Amino acid sequence: xxxxxxDRYLARESxxxxxxxxxxxxxxxxxxxxxxxxxxxxxxxxxxxxAAVVIASAAARVGWLRTTTGAFFALPFLLAAAPLVFTRQxxxxxxxxxxxxxxxxxxEGLKMFAxxxxxxxxxxxxxxxxxxxxxxxxxxxxxxRLRLPSLMVAIISFMYRYIAVLAEESSRMMRARAAxxxxxxxxxxxxxxxxxxxxxxxxGSLFLRAYERSERVYAAMxxxxxxxxxxxxxxxxxxxxxxxxxxxxxxxxxxxxxxxRLWFPTA
Amino acid sequence: MNGSSPDTAPGLDASLxxxxxxxxxxxxxxxxxxxxxxxxxLTIGRGEKVALIGPNGAGKSTLMLHLNGIxxxxxxxxxxxxxxxxxxTVRRIRAEVGxxxxxxxxxxxxxxxxxxxxxxxxxxGVPGEEIHRRVETALAAVGMSGFERRxxxxxxxxQRKRVALATVLSMEPSxxxxxxxxxxxxxxxxxELIGLLRSLPQTLLVSTHDMRLVADVFPRVIxxxxxxxxxxGPTADVMANAALLEAHGLESP
Numbered sequence: 001x002x003x004x005x006x007d008r009y010l011a012r013e014s015x016x017x018x019x020x021x022x023x024x025x026x027x028x029x030x031x032x033x034x035x036x037x038x039x040x041x042x043x044x045x046x047x048x049x050x051a052a053v054v055i056a057s058a059a060a061r062v063g064w065l066r067t068t069t070g071a072f073f074a075l076p077f078l079l080a081a082a083p084l085v086f087t088r089q090x091x092x093x094x095x096x097x098x099x100x101x102x103x104x105x106x107x108e109g110l111k112m113f114a115x116x117x118x119x120x121x122x123x124x125x126x127x128x129x130x131x132x133x134x135x136x137x138x139x140x141x142x143x144x145r146l147r148l149p150s151l152m153v154a155i156i157s158f159m160y161r162y163i164a165v166l167a168e169e170s171s172r173m174m175r176a177r178a179a180x181x182x183x184x185x186x187x188x189x190x191x192x193x194x195x196x197x198x199x200x201x202x203x204g205s206l207f208l209r210a211y212e213r214s215e216r217v218y219a220a221m222x223x224x225x226x227x228x229x230x231x232x233x234x235x236x237x238x239x240x241x242x243x244x245x246x247x248x249x250x251x252x253x254x255x256x257x258x259x260x261r262l263w264f265p266t267a
Numbered sequence: 268m269n270g271s272s273p274d275t276a277p278g279l280d281a282s283l284x285x286x287x288x289x290x291x292x293x294x295x296x297x298x299x300x301x302x303x304x305x306x307x308x309l310t311i312g313r314g315e316k317v318a319l320i321g322p323n324g325a326g327k328s329t330l331m332l333h334l335n336g337i338x339x340x341x342x343x344x345x346x347x348x349x350x351x352x353x354x355x356t357v358r359r360i361r362a363e364v365g366x367x368x369x370x371x372x373x374x375x376x377x378x379x380x381x382x383x384x385x386x387x388x389x390x391x392g393v394p395g396e397e398i399h400r401r402v403e404t405a406l407a408a409v410g411m412s413g414f415e416r417r418x419x420x421x422x423x424x425x426q427r428k429r430v431a432l433a434t435v436l437s438m439e440p441s442x443x444x445x446x447x448x449x450x451x452x453x454x455x456x457x458x459e460l461i462g463l464l465r466s467l468p469q470t471l472l473v474s475t476h477d478m479r480l481v482a483d484v485f486p487r488v489i490x491x492x493x494x495x496x497x498x499x500g501p502t503a504d505v506m507a508n509a510a511l512l513e514a515h516g517l518e519s520p
Contacts, residue, residue, distance in 0.1 A: 007418075137378035137418070157378055164420040165372050216373040219337050223366040224438065225358060225390035233385065233395055 008131040016060040016133045021142035023242055027249045028130045032123045034253040038260050041111050045260040046118045053125045062132045071124040081116045085109040136160050145235055154230055162213075169209060173202050283349050287313035287470055288334065288442060292343035295329055303329040305494035306343070311470060313348075313441065318481040318502070319474040321491035322516040327474040328369075330491070331444050334472070335364040347442060362391050365435025365469075369446040371419075371427035380406075380422075380430055381415035387438035398437075405437035406430075409463060425456030429463070442470045449477045478520040482506060490515060 011017075016024070031049070038045050054064040086096075091107030130139075140160065144153045177198065238246070288311040295304040303326045311317055319327050332338040333345050336357040345352040352360050365387075368374045377383035384402045393401065406412050409429040419427060428448060435443065448464070449457050457480070464471065464484045475481060481488055481502060488505045490498035492515040498505055505511065506519050 137382075140378060158376065160378055161376055161419065162372075213373060216368060216370070217376050219332070220366075220368050220374050220376065221386075222337060223335055223361055224387035224434065225361050226386075227358065227390070231389050233389060233398065 007136060008128070009135045010062050010132045012061045012133075014060045014133070016056065016129075019245075020238065020242055021134050021138040022145055022238065023246060023249075024130055024134055025139065025142045025146065026246060028126050030249060030253045031126050034257045035119050035123050035126075037257050038115070038119065039264045040115045042115070042260050042264040043118070045256070045264070046115070046122060048256075050118075050122045050125070053122060053129060057125075057129055060129065060133050062129065066132070067125040067128045070128045071121050074120055074124040078113075078117050078120065081113055084113045084116070088112070141235070144232060150230055158217075162210075165213075166206070166210060170202075170206055173206065177202065284313040286310045286346075287315075287348055288472065289346040290330075290333070290343070291345075293330070293333060293340050293345065294342040295326075295333065295338060296341045303494055304333075304340075307491075307494075307496055309489060309496060309499060311472060313470055314468065315487060316464070316471040316485050317473070318485035318488045319472060319491065320476070320478070320481060320488060320517060321497075325491040325515075326494040327491055328446055331366060331446060331472070331474060334442070334444050335361050335366050337366070358391075362438055363440050364442045364444060365438055365440035367431050367435055367443070367445045367448065369450055371424070371431040374431035374434060375419040375427060378418065379415070380411070380417050380419060383419065383430065384415075384433050384437045387434060391438060401437040401439065402433075405433040408436055408467075409433045410459070423456075424451050425453065425459065428452065428456070428460070432463070440469065442472070443467065445471070445473045447475055447477075448473060449475060449480050478506070478518065482520045490517070492516075 031052075035046075035049055038049075053067060057064040057067045085105055086103045086109065088106035088109035089104070093105045093107050093110070096103040096105065134142075137157075137160070140153060140157045143156065144150065288309075290307050290309045293304050293307040294302065296302050307326075307330060319330070321327055329338065333340060333352070334347070336352045336354075339353075347360055347363050350356050350360065350363075375383050377386060381402060384405055385398050388398045388401050402415065403412070406414065409432050411426065411429050411433060414422070414426070414430065419430065422430065428451075432443075432445070432448070449460055452460060457477075461480065461483050464473070471485075473485065485502055487500065488498075488502045489496055490505060490511070497515060498508070498511055509519060512519055
């Protein structure tokens with residue numbers, strides 16, 4: 001067992017857990033799309049969307065706090081949106097004097113930044129809910145059934161299988177390095193450049209090991225009749241009730257998008 | 268040629284069965300010029316259980332990769348059940364010879380146990396219903412029934428080794444070729460493996476460094492060193508020849 005893996009699945013008994021992974025994937029992707037189309041400053045609509053995620057989390061018995069706080073790991077990515085606060089001209093709120101130049105905090109920029117921050121926060125919560133309620137291999141299978149290119153699905157599936165193996169290999173290497181990283185009193189363990197070289201060669205050898213493993217895995221696939229085309233067992237078709245659910249979700253999300261456009265007209 | 272069901276004519280079967288695996292004058296050069304196999308000759312009868320021993324680098328794994336056509340001989344040839352291993356026959360041969368690699372993480376590449384055990388039959392063109400039956404039978408044979416939905420990286424090394432064996436049993440081969448099946452197993456895992464190997468009806472060729480495993484399971488042993496077969500005979504005779512074992516870096520159990 002490894003410390004690092006993509007398994008976030010929480011086994012619970014709920015209608016959301018039991019639903020077909022294809023439905024859950026489409027609903028989540030549609031929800032995120034609808035969120036991203038919301039106009040700037042549509043905070044009431046965002047609150048409504050967040051409430052929907054909280055209700056769904058509760059229905060799935062994973063606890064809304066888990067999705068809400070879990071989504072904070074996406075915060076660092078907001079740095080990319082931070083310059084918006086200073087690069088807009090409209091509605092100046094104040095100035096920051098940095099001697100060389102002054103930054104103007106714009107109200108419009110602040111509003112845009114807040115909208116982006118909330119959109120991504122709620123989107124990540126929706127994605128987390130999907131991964132809490134759907135085992136990863138079912139998700140991979142759903143992507144395949146939704147006709148994602150089979151090479152792409154194969155890459156995702158291999159990544160899922162081998163990321164734990166790779167993590168274990170790298171943690172063994174780190175342990176071996178730690179075991180030999182002694183130092184005498186008053187001495188530290190070498191210069192930064194020297195350390196960087198050590199890390200560099202570790203990454204290189206990890207890559208080589210992964211490459212060699214890929215050749216063995218390929219031989220193992222060939223040994224079992226693989227000759228270039230990945231085959232899959234046919235799955236069941238969506239039932240009419242599931243099509244209905246899908247239609248309801250699609251209609252709901254479109255309605256939400258249109259209503260938000262009308263309610264919060266863009267400037 | 269049909270793996271495990273003996274539906275061939277009995278007269279033909281008798282002579283064929285005595286040389287089910289036939290390796291003649293097999294030479295193999297790696298692309299870098301290293302000669303890994305320097306003229307291998309051996310015959311193994313149907314249903315025989317044979318151990319393949321020798322120091323690291325003796326060519327054991329290279330020989331095994333010839334038995335299902337992953338490697339192509341530089342000289343000489345390999346026949347399985349009378350069929351020459353080569354490009355035109357390779358798909359049939361791979362259904363006939365189940366090759367299990369040493370590291371189960373190489374062997375198990377699918378997200379779930381079911382998908383992995385189903386991979387072989389699926390790519391052989393076995394119909395859906397039949398695949399489910401085969402997966403069930405193969406997992407039952409290795410004592411892993413009920414693990415279908417489990418993920419390979421959540422299994423212990425012993426369980427992974429057994430599932431790895433199931434991934435080729437589902438292809439219903441007549442020959443099983445296993446590379447170091449007891450490596451990395453704890454005593455209990457090893458004991459279970461011995462019971463499992465004894466219970467398998469297939470022709471077995473197993474490379475190993477585990478001399479007690481050899482003595483426990485295999486009536487016949489082939490010793491390889493430096494790309495050649497240096498001894499081939501009843502396990503008791505080979506094990507009694509201390510001079511031979513020492514000359515090739517091995518030890519008696």
